[in-house]
Every structure is written in C-alpha cells, then in structure tokens.
Amino acid sequence: MATIVLQVTGMKCGGCENTVKTAVSALAGVAAVTPSFKANTVEVDYDEAQTDPETIKQAIQGKGFAVA
Numbered sequence: 001m002a003t004i005v006l007q008v009t010g011m012k013c014g015g016c017e018n019t020v021k022t023a024v025s026a027l028a029g030v031a032a033v034t035p036s037f038k039a040n041t042v043e044v045d046y047d048e049a050q051t052d053p054e055t056i057k058q059a060i061q062g063k064g065f066a067v068a
C-alpha cells in the first residue's frame with residue numbers, strides 16, 4: 001500500500017471534497033481518500049499493483065479540479 005498527497009486546487013467546500021472522494025474511491029485499488037479544500041490537498045492510500053498516481057490525477061482532473 002502506498003500513500004500520496006496531491007496538491008489540488010479548485011475545491012471550495014465540503015461538496016467539492018465529496019465529489020473528489022467519490023471519483024477517486026471508485027478507482028480499483030484505492031483504499032482511502034482524504035480531501036481537504038482548506039489545505040488544497042488530497043491524500044490517497046492505494047495499492048500500487050492496481051492503480052497509479054497518474055490514474056488518480058486523471059480522476060480528479062475529470063471532475064474539473066486542477067492537480068499540480
């Protein structure tokens with residue numbers, strides 16, 4: 001299991017956090033998603049055998065948020 005903290009801008013409220021959480025949680029191999037709109041971060045625990053940071057970034061970007 002690996003953990004990454006992505007810098008994500010565009011989240012403005014708890015609803016945005018939930019949008020990100022739902023999108024990333026839907027990916028195979030993702031164990032936990034902790035977004036913070038205040039810190040502009042999304043922490044993700046994932047199984048490296050099933051997914052990778054690029055796939056996670058794309059899921060977030062697909063919801064209209066920018067990932068650094």
Ligand SMILES: [Cu+2]
Binds near residue numbers: 016017
């Ligand atoms: Cu929002």
